[in-house]
Amino acid sequence: MxxxxxxxxxxxxxxxxxxxxxxxxxxxxxxxxxxxxxxxxxxxxxxxxxxxxxxxxxxxxxxxxxxxxxxxxxxxxxxxxxxxxxxxxxxxxxxxxxxxxxxxxxxxxxxxxxxxxxxxxxxxxxxxxxxxxxxxxxxxxxxxxxxxxxxxxxxxxxxSDAPTHVGRLFLGCYESVIATELAAISRERLGVTIGSYPRLSGEYRVQITVKSQDVAAVEHALELLRERLPAEHLLRVCPPEVSSKDDQAR
Amino acid sequence: MxxxxxxxxxxxxxxxxxxxxxxxxxxxxxxxxxxxxxxxxxxxxxxxxxxxxxxxxxxxxxxxxxxxxxxxxxxxxxxxxxxxxxxxxxxxxxxxxxxxxxxxxxxxxxxxxxxxxxxxxxxxxxxxxxxxxxxxxxxxxxxxxxxxxxxxxxxxxxxSDAPTHVGRLFLGCYESVIATELAAISRERLGVTIGSYPRLSGEYRVQITVKSQDVAAVEHALELLRERLPAEHLLRVCPPEVSSKDDQAR
Known part of the structure; x- marks a missing residue:
């Protein structure tokens, strides 16, 4: 990098x-x-x-x-x-x-x-x-x-460097509900960086980002997160895309 | 401070x-x-x-x-x-x-x-x-x-601390025209901080700020600057006022 x-x-x-x-x-x-x-x-x-x-x-x-x-x-x-x-x-x-x-x-x-x-x-x-x-x-x-x-x-x-791919999950719960599972997954050396960003209001309460220059690693981690995070709180999953300024408004 | x-x-x-x-x-x-x-x-x-x-x-x-x-x-x-x-x-x-x-x-x-x-x-x-x-x-x-x-x-x-007073001079010339005189004045231990901020366009080319918690020191330095900077480039002088977010748009 x-x-x-x-x-x-x-x-x-x-x-x-x-x-x-x-x-x-x-x-x-x-x-x-x-x-x-x-x-x-x-x-x-x-x-x-x-x-x-x-x-x-x-x-x-x-x-x-x-x-x-x-x-x-x-x-x-x-x-x-x-x-x-x-x-x-x-x-x-x-x-x-x-x-x-x-x-x-x-x-x-x-x-x-x-x-x-x-x-x-x-x-x-x-x-x-x-x-x-x-x-x-x-x-x-x-x-x-x-x-x-x-x-x-x-x-x-x-x-210039290889582009970074970012996948996202949006959830409707507090960060603390998913923190333990998220920490466990982030320790699994999946070759990605997992971030968690809370919000006070709006359509979701927490956004999880999964980033890597290796798009397959992002896809794999997203799949794991989708399986292991509580389904009742999961609002949507966005597949990996190249990080650029265009998605900043999200 | x-x-x-x-x-x-x-x-x-x-x-x-x-x-x-x-x-x-x-x-x-x-x-x-x-x-x-x-x-x-x-x-x-x-x-x-x-x-x-x-x-x-x-x-x-x-x-x-x-x-x-x-x-x-x-x-x-x-x-x-x-x-x-x-x-x-x-x-x-x-x-x-x-x-x-x-x-x-x-x-x-x-x-x-x-x-x-x-x-x-x-x-x-x-x-x-x-x-x-x-x-x-x-x-x-x-x-x-x-x-x-x-x-x-x-x-x-x-x-909270004593307020800072800021006086300003606006000039219509390049910074380099006044740089030598400005440096000389700033070495005179007037108890103020003198800043110089160029702009590419607009009604002035350079703004000089004079700051101190001591309003009399600001007034004295403004007077010196007014006397010693080239009159033909001086557009206006703003007397000291308390620095606050209200004057940020200037």
Missing amino acids: VTVAAVLIGDEILSGEVEETNSRVLVETLRATGASLGRIVIIPDDPDEIAREVRHCSDAYEHVVTSGGVGPTHDDRTMEGVAKAFGRPIVRDPAIATIIKRILKDGANEAALTMADVPEGSHLIDAGAYPVVAYRNIYILPGIPEIFREKLGYLRERF | VTVAAVLIGDEILSGEVEETNSRVLVETLRATGASLGRIVIIPDDPDEIAREVRHCSDAYEHVVTSGGVGPTHDDRTMEGVAKAFGRPIVRDPAIATIIKRILKDGANEAALTMADVPEGSHLIDAGAYPVVAYRNIYILPGIPEIFREKLGYLRERF
């Missing part, structure tokens, strides 16, 4: 000045690629915190996506945080400096050119109007929602 | 099965209390990850709020994670067991009663229909949005 972690950076998100929307875009995009999103962290524009978090994520996950803190002002500290995480200096990337000069012309002052300052050893992976660099397995994306969405779209194929 | 960290727990959020809404409730609630939200983390139902994260947050912040993973099924691992973080055993809380028996009556089977299993040393802080415990400075809340919102509301006063 391809694993991804996300580090969203910005005081303004935590203080509520700006409504955070990039995490939703990230969840939807990764869901469509089949990759597994292992962690989302929202932290302030603090180089030490950024360093600590990106280092952990870079070591523990295959890919890391960051969002925010890459502009020209004093509160844009992401590059400094990433550099600090790996003990690397910040250096000016000539290719990015050239892009900035081309776009901003007379406006390419020293502050604007600081946007070309990246951790030594970074790679320019997108030389468009908003250049993007990666350091190691860390993709450093701008936080502005329109640009974040566009840049993440370009990265999609790097995260 | 009262600091708070949030740990939102659930595979279903990261996979996109369920749309995450508790973080927004948390940001809004804390914004209204004056407390500073220092970190939001979304992690899977994994006891080791839960243990690592709540331990870090409990040590580094004044209060920690968790959401999710407290039901009766095999994928509800939050109590186990918190216990593990501090090397404590899980014990059955008799008061919670009594509540479960009173509410579920004949349905209070062993699985239901596992919801009374908490880290040794926990405190029952809400003995309502959905009991809530705290361990150390960690408030362990259910993930179901309606209940999370209600329980967090009860906790509000524990997080």
